[in-house]
Amino acid sequence: MEAKRAADRFGKELVLVKACVAALVASMGWPAMYGTRDYVEAGGLMRYGANYADYVIE
Numbered sequence: 001m002e003a004k005r006a007a008d009r010f011g012k013e014l015v016l017v018k019a020c021v022a023a024l025v026a027s028m029g030w031p032a033m034y035g036t037r038d039y040v041e042a043g044g045l046m047r048y049g050a051n052y053a054d055y056v057i058e
Helices: 002-027 037-041
Strands: none
Touching: 002 037
C-alpha cells in the first residue's frame, strides 16, 4: 500500500515537472518537439517519435 502511494505521489510530481518544462519553453518562445505525448498534454507544441502501439504484436 505504501509503495502505491509513493508511486502516485511520484507520478503527480512528474506531471507537474513536465507542465513546468512545457510552460517555460513556451514562455521563451522556443519551438520545441518532445519525445513523449505527456509533454504535449502538459502544453508543449508537438511530439515527434514512434507510435508505440504499432509495435504491439496482436
